[in-house]
Amino acid sequence: MRPSRTIDISTGLFVLLGFAAILFLVTQITNREFSLRSDSYRLQAQFENVGGLKPGAPVSMAGVTIGRVESIGYDMDLFKAVVTLRIDTRYDRIPNDSDASILTAGLLGGQYVGISPGGSDESFRDGDRVEFVQDAIVLENLISKYLFSQAGSKDRGDDSPAANPAATE
């Protein structure tokens, strides 16, 4: 058996290395940047359709992340999705006529909330509602809209293409 001092030192090094690895995993590869600071305020926005937006998705202005989506709920009175945004207090002068839209990062990327500033002199306060919103774009809706518009322009004057799709051939 080796002298116990060597054992102690190597065990200490091993444990230190283990905890350093855990610390690395927790701080470097997870998205905890905003949950560490609690200085933030909340905004609400109502959408007809949030698409694939998830809690924790970034809220960005001009591509800079200024907050996170805190929660997504459904309002049974309005029949709309209610999205709560948590914005860092460093960004506390957003005009209160700014609009929020749900956008997609890249082709396979996740969805996020983009805010483009308006022209008002007053800024959002904690708990305010974002009035101007733009829903998530659902690909199927876009495609069907395009298809129907194509069909409609071809046989204008005929029967409605939706009622009689076979007529387009």
Next chain:
Amino acid sequence: MKALALDLAASLARFLERLGGLARFALSLLWQSPGALLRPRLVVEQVYNTGALSLVIIMTCGLFVGMVLGLQGHDLLQRFGSEEALGTGAALSLLRELGPVVTALLFAGRAGTALASELGLMRATDQISAMEIMAVDPMRRVVVPRFLGGVIAMPLLTAVFIAVALFGVQLVGVQLLGVDQGQFWSQMRGAVELGDVREGLVKGFVFGVACSLIAVFEGYNAQPTAEGVGRATTRTVVNSAVVTLVLDYMLTAIML
């Protein structure tokens, strides 16, 4: 036909007997564990034996697992034109599955066999009986510190494995194959939740308990012959691997 049925019944009875013995052994280990913490020196020695001495093999294997993951992941993702997702895919698969499972298999091969053969040899050379004669409880003096050492070492080894493997992925993906560094890390950070890290560490801990328990149980109850020690060592590796993979499925089903 009747002989076959009798054989089956006998082997079933043997299996149940062994399972019951394992449960009883585990309970008495748990019962004795707080007492062993009063003598931390013995536990520290075993953390050194099972943890610090396994570090080199864990880091080497982690590096190569990560590098292979980088190559394969890059090849696959290239077909979809989204090489930047390499960091996300590698980090999630390492944290959730590969890290804990491969670490547990290596741990069983490196530390589990050492524990089992050491205890088996103590049994075969009557050292354990000698302790009992001297009124030293071999469970408390020998078995519990080895078990605790393994339980403490496994989660730390898992974390080291994952961190080194991520370095390997980064090495191949970013340095060799030219994935954009910023995209690699930021997509990873965007997708990995704290829960994924927790899942990996919880799995590492559970596998550590299972593998250490199997190793000390097989070693302590080995037949006191040269052949018996060998068989105990083999059984340690085989049983640890099977139990690890079965537990992995169960834990994944619970935590996903």
